[in-house]
Amino acid sequence: MNARSLQTVRKVILFVAGDGANSVAATRNLALLQRSTECPFELEVVNVLQQYQRALQYDVLVTPCLVQVEPAPRVMVVGTLHDLDKVRAALQLPPEMPNAAAS
């Protein structure tokens, strides 16, 4: 990923709780999103069961939860990220490229 070439570095954190079904689905959907966008982002996955302080820092009460930390303002999308178009819209990513689809 080459974030430095862009004017604003897009940073997102995916908060999951262990490896439950919702966590697995969210991780998979986010991977799909990464592959289907021309706009790269830095991704960090935080397991709240191991790092509750991080959840506290970002007011993450529900999981899975995707937080776009940069650019400001902070954006939050909760759930398994099932509807990728909704995620794109929330993060203000460009529309989907051809040949890529959400699961």
Place this chain on the structure above:
Amino acid sequence: MAPTGRTPVPGTTGRATTIAAIPKAPTGIRGLDEVLLGGLPRGRATLVGGGPGTGKTLLGLEFLCRGALAGEPGLLVSFEEGADEIRRNARTLGWDIDAFERAGSLVLLNLDPPIRAQQTGDFDLGGLLAILDGRIRDAGIRRVLIDAVDVLLRVFQDPRREEDELILMHDRLVGQDQTVVVTVKASGDALETLHRLEYLADCVLRLDHRVVGQVSTRRLRVLKYRGSGFLSNEYPYVISEAGIVLMPISTIGLNRPGTGVRRFASGVDGLDQLVDGGFQQGSSILVGGGSGTGKTLLACTLAVAASRRGERVAYVTFEEGAEALSVAVRSAGVDLRPAIESGNLQLMMSVPETMGVEEHLWQVIQLLERFRPQHLVVDAISACQRMGAKAAAFDFVVRLMTECKARGITCLYLNQVDPADLQEVSGIGISSLIDTLLVLDQQWPEDEAHLRRLLVIKMRGSRHAHGWNRFRITDTGLHFAPGSASVADQPS
């Protein structure tokens, strides 16, 4: 207090069932532990529902602070009020939250539920549960307050999901042996959540705020308590500078003074021989009479005499200020100043209209606790009706009476009544609870001098005078004519 041996008290329908052996966590809230027969269920969840301004958060906060003092660290999770707001509220009640926080005995978490976040696909309270687990583990938490849980649950927009998550959170906290208090608004959309939680919780308290007779009254009721008895009345409470205070009517004090009770001299010339040698310490005495019949003078004479014996007297007046009272009785030869200066007499001026019954009662009880008097004068109970309705006066008088009985304090109630109507002498229907009932009267016969007289209507356990007894008020006080008494042979 013992749950057995209660006698029914007029105006109440409360009953106490047996204390079960389940472990309890005292709230430390005055009166509440009495109603809960010891406290909230330890290691279980209690639901506190109530409308805005009922003091739900305060109740929970006090529960945490008392726990912090007792070596049980607390965690406050708020979804509505900011941490600063909570600290400020606690400070007004004299709780130094900051000190608790520094000592690690109280942890405040103000969390913002993702109400405005985009939602796509399923999610659960994994983040919150992880935060709770982590904080409980790291800070050694024993008590948890989840404040305004209805605000959090709004993110689910689905009653069944709400319920699933509630059960999960409940089981997780209780599984870690936490004593939990959850507050929910009892209004609007939150009502549905409240009812679901009532089913889940082991103990359910309902707070309510309403206006009765133009005076606002807060009431608490225990709706359920699994595995334990509780007092099932509705209990009025006040939010005072000392936090939440309940004053459940105590029936301990209603035992009548038996024979062999200490009698004390009234200080009124010739009166003691009419009342079997003196009034009984710890009894309740009601003096009825019209305006200007000498009720206040009688009470002040008793107070001065008691003060000379080194006894303390609390004098609550609803009619006039301390100075006005002092001046009024001085002209009749009763000087309150030495009693006040010696510290044996404390006057408390109160305006009935300014507060409800609970606030008044709390003020007087605080005076009783601070000052520890042997005698209390209330001048006059007829004014108590101005605290709200007629029922308010009854409530005030009866509950104050039980508080005094429990402490062995003599209660001297003055009551301004129409002298023509002796049946109405107790005015607000308390005569059956009164040990000694006196009436003062005055008349202006055409061919005679101004006639003042006293009637002892009843005096429990005493051989008292029957019939009217004449007395005079001079510049040296009240004087009963010697030999005017017609003393009964049998105690009444």
